[in-house]
Amino acid sequence: ETGVTQTPRHLVMGMTNKKSLKCEQHLGHNAMYWYKQSAKKPLELMFVYSLEERVENNSVPSRFSPECPNSSHLFLHLHTLQPEDSALYLCASSQDYPPRGLTTQYFGPGTRLLVL
Amino acid sequence: RKEVEQDPGPFNVPEGATVAFNCTYSNSASQSFFWYRQDCRKEPKLLMSVYSSGNEDGRFTAQLNRASQYISLLIRDSKLSDSATYLCVALQGGGNKLTFGTGTQLKVEL
Numbered sequence: 001e002t003g004v005t006q007t008p009r010h011l012v013m014g015m016t017n018k019k020s021l022k023c024e025q026h027l028g029h030n031a032m033y034w035y036k037q038s039a040k041k042p043l044e045l046m047f048v049y050s051l052e053e054r055v056e057n058n059s060v061p062s063r064f065s066p067e068c069p070n071s072s073h074l075f076l077h078l079h080t081l082q083p084e085d086s087a088l089y090l091c092a093s094s095q096d097y098p099p100r101g102l103t104t105q106y107f108g109p110g111t112r113l114l115v116l
Numbered sequence: 117r118k119e120v121e122q123d124p125g126p127f128n129v130p131e132g133a134t135v136a137f138n139c140t141y142s143n144s145a146s147q148s149f150f151w152y153r154q155d156c157r158k159e160p161k162l163l164m165s166v167y168s169s170g171n172e173d174g175r176f177t178a179q180l181n182r183a184s185q186y187i188s189l190l191i192r193d194s195k196l197s198d199s200a201t202y203l204c205v206a207l208q209g210g211g212n213k214l215t216f217g218t219g220t221q222l223k224v225e226l
Contacts, residue, residue, distance in 0.1 A: 042120070043160070043203075043216040056213075090159055098213075104150060105214060107159035 003027045004108035006091050012114045013081065021076040021111045023091030031097035032074040033105060034066060037088040049074060050097035081115045088112050119143060120206050122217035129224055133194050137220045139204030140186045146215075148207040149180060149187045153200045154219060160203055163189075194224045 004025045013019050025032060034046040048056035049068040063085075065077040074091055092105040122139045129135045141149075149166040164171065166178040166187050177190040191198055201219040208215055 040124070040218060042118075042218045045213065104162050104165070107161070109159050112157070 003106050004091060004093055006089075006108035006111050008111055009109060010112050010114075012116065013078070014116050015081060015083070017081075018077070018079040020078065021089055021091075021113075023074040023076075023108055025072055025074075025091075025093040025106075025108075027093055027095075027106060029093035029095050029106075030071055031094045032068060032071075033092040033094075034074065034076050035090040035092060035107075037090055037110070039087075043090065047076075048097060055097060078113075081113075083115050086113055086115045118217075119208075119215045120204055120217040122202075122204050122220045124218055124220060126221040126223050129194055129222070131194055131196060131224055131226055133224075134190065134192045135194055135222065136188055136190045137202055137204075137222075138186050138188050139217055139220075140184075141204075141206045141215075142185070143206065143208055143215075144182075144185060146206040146208055149178075150205040150207075150214075151176075151178060151187075151189050152203040152205055152216075154203055155200045160216075163202070191222075194222075196224050196226070198222060199224045 007022045031050045035043045037043050046060045047066045052068045067075040088110045090110045091108040094105045120141050151163040152160040153163045154160040164173050166180045170179045175192045179188045201221045203219045204217040206215050
């Protein structure tokens with residue numbers, strides 16, 4: 001399935017590096033999301049964009065900086081990360097925001113990030 | 117208390133067995149519920165939505181009990197390919213947030 005794609009799939013970075021994660025959705029959806037999934041923890045919602053406007057920022061440290069240039073693309077810029085930021089970063093999209101009724105989110109394959 | 121709580125498992129069952137997972141939620145205003153399946157090192161994928169009246173999709177049956185604030189997933193005739201982590205998801209009241217449980221791991225064995 002290629003509805004939501006993410007690159008890179010794997011990333012190893014040092015604490016002083018700057019990198020960006022990219023997400024693209026081909027579903028014509030209006031909302032896009034960044035989630036963090038750490039081992040043995042539930043998915044944590046980081047950011048939500050609806051029609052290219054940020055509508056949620058769930059107390060995420062400023063070392064994570066999202067960007068949504070258009071409704072199909074979403075970036076997560078990373079700088080001066082910590083080892084505890086190592087996790088799977090999942091992008092998702094949904095037709096609308098807020099998700100209505102049984103509207104669901106479709107996830108990308110994720111970027112597995114390791115911070116050394 | 118976690119907003120959405122699941123037994124992490126793992127549940128180890130033989131092929132052909134019937135297995136059930138429960139999930140409890142704390143926000144009584146939660147509107148809708150879903151089960152997602154997540155294979156190892158893959159993204160979550162929607163398995164099924166959960167309707168108030170209960171719903172069935174092949175070998176999978178989902179139930180919602182609003183009075184007790186739990187949902188369940190029943191898998192009949194387990195297959196090896198059912199081995200995965202099953203995530204319980206609640207759409208919060210106001211409809212603006214999906215809250216995920218930590219997932220229940222299922223291992224189906226020969």
